[in-house]
Amino acid sequence: MHKLLTAVLCIIICTTGLYAQTRKPAPAQKGAAPLTKLYIIKDKRYIMRGDQKPFFWLGDTAWELFHRLTREEADLYLKNRAAKGFTVIQAVVLAELDGLTQPNQYGALPLKGNDPAQPNEAYFQHVDWVINRAAELGLVIGLLPTWGDKFNKKWGKGPEIFNTANARVYGEYLGRRYKSKPIIWILGGDRNPEGEQRMVTVRAMAEGIKKGDGGTKLMTYHPQGNSNSAGFFHSDPWLNINMFQSGHSARNQKSYVMQRQNYSLFPVKPTLDGEPRYEDHPVDWKPQQGYFDDFDVRQAAWWAMLAGGCGHTYGNHNIWQFFDKDRNEPISVARTQWARAMDLPGAFQVGYMRRLYESHPWTRLMPDQSLILNANPEDGGYQMVAVSEDDNFLFAYTPHGRPLTLDLARLKAAPLLLAYWFNPRDGRTELIGTFPNTGKQEFKPYAAGPGTDWVLVIDDAKASFAGYGLKRK
The missing domain is CATH 3.20.20.80 (Glycosidases)
Known part of the structure; x- marks a missing residue:
């Protein structure tokens, strides 16, 4: 079921011209x-x-x-x-x-x-x-x-x-x-x-x-x-x-x-x-x-x-x-x-x-660094995260493309999660997929290094705001 949902979302993203x-x-x-x-x-x-x-x-x-x-x-x-x-x-x-x-x-x-x-x-x-x-x-x-x-x-x-x-x-x-x-x-x-x-x-x-x-x-x-x-x-x-x-x-x-x-x-x-x-x-x-x-x-x-x-x-x-x-x-x-x-x-x-x-109810975001479980030195690659006060989506930023390990238990309102990488350099997205919310999870961008920054977006897979600019039917 999760694989099917991921495939459907990918098709919607591509056919609606999201990348363009x-x-x-x-x-x-x-x-x-x-x-x-x-x-x-x-x-x-x-x-x-x-x-x-x-x-x-x-x-x-x-x-x-x-x-x-x-x-x-x-x-x-x-x-x-x-x-x-x-x-x-x-x-x-x-x-x-x-x-x-x-x-x-x-x-x-x-x-x-x-x-x-x-x-x-x-x-x-x-x-x-x-x-x-x-x-x-x-x-x-x-x-x-x-x-x-x-x-x-x-x-x-x-x-x-x-x-x-x-x-x-x-x-x-x-x-x-x-x-x-x-x-x-x-x-x-x-x-x-x-x-x-x-x-x-x-x-x-x-x-x-x-x-x-x-x-x-x-x-x-x-x-x-x-x-x-x-x-x-x-x-x-x-x-x-x-x-x-x-x-x-x-x-x-x-x-x-x-x-x-x-x-x-x-x-x-x-x-x-x-x-x-x-x-x-x-x-x-x-x-x-x-x-x-x-x-x-x-x-x-x-x-x-x-x-x-x-x-x-x-x-x-x-x-x-x-x-x-x-x-x-x-x-x-x-x-x-x-x-x-x-x-x-x-x-x-x-x-x-x-x-x-x-594309999200952004006024409900709250900073919460406690969700980051990996080492996070305060250098140019310092990672940051903010989570919705409704516990159903988050944004996390990794300036140097370092992997992020997050405590997703905070997203208790979302038993099924949708994750994707947002590229802040060109506005494109790369779908990671859907998965059950089992708490701790690692996410690794497909490119890394100084200047290769990424935003990880994790949504409630059933929410209407799931996906960058995507309105689910």
């Missing part, structure tokens, strides 16, 4: 209406849409989007990201790269006299256009009111222009202007709020935004590298989502550490890595150490998600700055034209991750 389908981009979410009301159910670790469906945050760092691109270029970029399955575009109003002194592509500066209380309407009309176009494509803008050097220079161009009073006024202006748009507010901007005065300034901006939009939008905080919003604002009621930045300093950076810390905090809040190692970024800013590649992207993403993320942000070193050798100088040894960098492999692969998650 996994290579297609995830479709954009149609219509902005469900996305204008994003909310969080109390004591839950994920975001909901206005149509009562879970919202998977799949972000891209497009920090200079409003500042460096024309409308035609922004449209090209946004359509590319929507087609790949991204859901959140993280962009900055007062940009990092001479954002106060160098106008946008239409000759407009954001502020009059560098005064946050005097926004320039021409500049914000362009911001409006980009936000509206994103909404038409089913994208949410993760909107940073300012880059962090405008309230904590520390490094970068600056200048510091914010104080408690004008931060509140500026926040209220933005909140009122974008009250009806699909927006998630991201305060901070690669800076920690060092000192009491800066903490007060950030809180004043949050208060202004809340007053302007009536408290209808979610809000988070983007800290600097190897830092965590929870360390500053976890107890603040305006902080709906915790965001950390695992950063760009090393390969095998343990992105799951801060994710685990946030997952265990009270009050419960969703959490995600808002800036992991960028694809095509020099390791630790030193080209002689090589550049992060698509494996680095996947490893950071799967580690963070299986540690309890409400989603994940991808980044590409050329795209955040929209590097164009004919228009601007490269920042930190950028080397690829942004329009070409849009199709580097990591951008496709995070979309495959989203598709696998959304």
Whole structure:
């Protein structure tokens, strides 16, 4: 009977074109209406849409989007990201790269006299256009009111222009202007709020935004590298989502550490890595150490998600700055034209991750490393697992393709199991088969080695979500 079921499932997978389908981009979410009301159910670790469906945050760092691109270029970029399955575009109003002194592509500066209380309407009309176009494509803008050097220079161009009073006024202006748009507010901007005065300034901006939009939008905080919003604002009621930045300093950076810390905090809040190692970024800013590649992207993403993320942000070193050798100088040894960098492999692969998650009731997943029974050193091949709170499916990630020995007794709701390997590099699946749940079981991928990562999926063989994208009849 088990062999027959396996054969039937294999036939269904092949005849429905599953292998081909996994290579297609995830479709954009149609219509902005469900996305204008994003909310969080109390004591839950994920975001909901206005149509009562879970919202998977799949972000891209497009920090200079409003500042460096024309409308035609922004449209090209946004359509590319929507087609790949991204859901959140993280962009900055007062940009990092001479954002106060160098106008946008239409000759407009954001502020009059560098005064946050005097926004320039021409500049914000362009911001409006980009936000509206994103909404038409089913994208949410993760909107940073300012880059962090405008309230904590520390490094970068600056200048510091914010104080408690004008931060509140500026926040209220933005909140009122974008009250009806699909927006998630991201305060901070690669800076920690060092000192009491800066903490007060950030809180004043949050208060202004809340007053302007009536408290209808979610809000988070983007800290600097190897830092965590929870360390500053976890107890603040305006902080709906915790965001950390695992950063760009090393390969095998343990992105799951801060994710685990946030997952265990009270009050419960969703959490995600808002800036992991960028694809095509020099390791630790030193080209002689090589550049992060698509494996680095996947490893950071799967580690963070299986540690309890409400989603994940991808980044590409050329795209955040929209590097164009004919228009601007490269920042930190950028080397690829942004329009070409849009199709580097990591951008496709995070979309495959989203598709696998959304083929299951993913909001019910809980991290549980106790299911891994084999030796599991915390190196680049560190394995992670998350299991459904209903005890009927799990995902396990093995970055170097090492065998996994799992305690399947936890899946007590599933006496008959279906197992398959999901290839996070190309989105394809390899069916292992069905078998009775007898507890301990070893699974060995058919290829191994650094960069040869796999996701093991084990389902209740009788569940409707069995199989990647497969709906059983």
